[in-house]
Amino acid sequence: MQSHAQGHLVYAASGVLAVHTERGTSVVPANRVAWTPAAFTHHHRAHGDTDMRIVFLAPSLARLIPAHPAVFLASGLAREVLLALTSPGNHEDAAPGHSRAARARLLRVLVDELREAPEQPLHLPEPQDDRLRAIARILHETPAEGATLAELGKTIGASTRTLSRLFRSELGMTFYEWRTQLRICHALVLLADGHDTTRTAYACGWANPSSFIAAFTDVIGTTPGRYRIDSRGYQGTVRPW
Template structure:
C-alpha cells in the first residue's frame, strides 16, 4: 500500500510529538528518527540541526526562509515554530539537542557552514546506538560534535520576510513566479504608493533593497535546480535572467561563488 506524502509528514510529526524526553542530550540515530521534511509549522522542545547528506533543505519561519545546500546546515532553536521543505531525493540527517547541552545561544535560526570534520561527525553520530555510552568513546564523539557546532561559521543564506501585509503579498507573488520581470515601479503603482515610499518600506521591513531581496530570492530558487544538475542556462531562464552570464554574476554576488564553484563539493 502506497502512502501519500501527507501521510508520511503526519507520521513523522506524530513520531516527534510522541518523543517526550530525549534518550541522550544529543540524539540523532538515522534509523530511529523520522528524517523527513515536515512542511507544516511545528516546534520541538529541543534545538534541532537539519543537515542534508544530499539535496537542499529549506526551513521557513515567521522571520524568513533559510536554505541549506550541500555543506550547510540549519540550526533551529528549541520552541521555534518552523516548517521544512526539500526535494524528493534529499537525504536528511537530523540532530536533536537538549537545551542544556545546546552549543549555540539565541532564539533565531541560522545557517551554518559544515566543514569536512563536522560533516563526518554528523554522519558518524547518526550510526551510534540510541542509548550510547555517554562516558565512553561515543559520548566523547558527541562532545566533539557539539564543540564543532559551536565554532561553525555562519552563512548568509537567509531570506527575510516582511511583516507588512502589502509587502508579504508582493513577496508571495514573486515567490510563486521566480521568472517574473515585474519591477518595483510596477508594484508601487499596483499598491498606489510612490516607488520611493515602497523602496524605503521594503528596506525597513527586510533590511535589503528590493533589487537585492529579489536577487537573493532568485539565487535561493536556483539552488535545488543546480544541485539536481540542471543546465545553468535553463536555471537562469527559470529564475528570470535573460542570459547565463547575468545569472552567474548575480549568483556570485549573493553566494560568493559561481554555481559551478558553489557545488564543487568534495565527496
C-alpha cells in the first residue's frame, strides 16, 4: 500500500485496473479514469493485458474535482491528453516533448474534461461495520452466492432490519444494489482475463446470460461482448510510469 502527497489519476488505456483504498475498490475498465485524492493509502492491481497511465495533480488542480475516490468516463479529448502526458519522455515536468507551460495547459484541459464527466458507478465502498464486513467477505469470495439478506443475516447473527439500515447509512445503497455492483466489478475482471459472457454470467451469480447482459449494459453502457473488444483499447507500447 502507498500514498502520495499529490492526488493522481490512473487511466487504463487497455485492460482493467483495480484501485484499492481504505474507502473501497474502484474497478477501472479501458477508457475510464480513476481519481485518488492525496493522502489516500492505495494500491493498484492489473487484470488482462493492461496499459496503465498515471498523472499526478497539484493541489491547485486537485481541488477542482471530487475529494473522494471516483471513476470517470474518459472523453475523446481527455483520452488524447492522457496519452500525450504519459507518452515517452513526457511524464515529467522537464520532459523534452512538452515545455512546463505546455504540460500545465494540458493538465488544465484534462481537469476541465473530468469536471464535465459523470462519475461512473464503479466504486464499490468498503464497509466498516463488522457485520457488513462479514457479509462482504462471503460475497467477495463467492460472488455467485444467491442468499437473501435474511439468510446471510442468520449466518452472521444479525437481523435483516439492522443490516438493511447499515447498508443505507454506511454505504449509501441497498444490499441488492451493493451486491449487483460487486458482481459487475467481478465480471469486469473475468472478462479482462479472457472469460466469455456465458461463463462470466454464471460465475458472478446471474441466472442466465441475458439477465447478465442487461445488468452489465445498464451499468457500463455497453454489452459484455462489445466491452471485451473495447477493452483492448489503445494498442501502444507504453507501460506504467
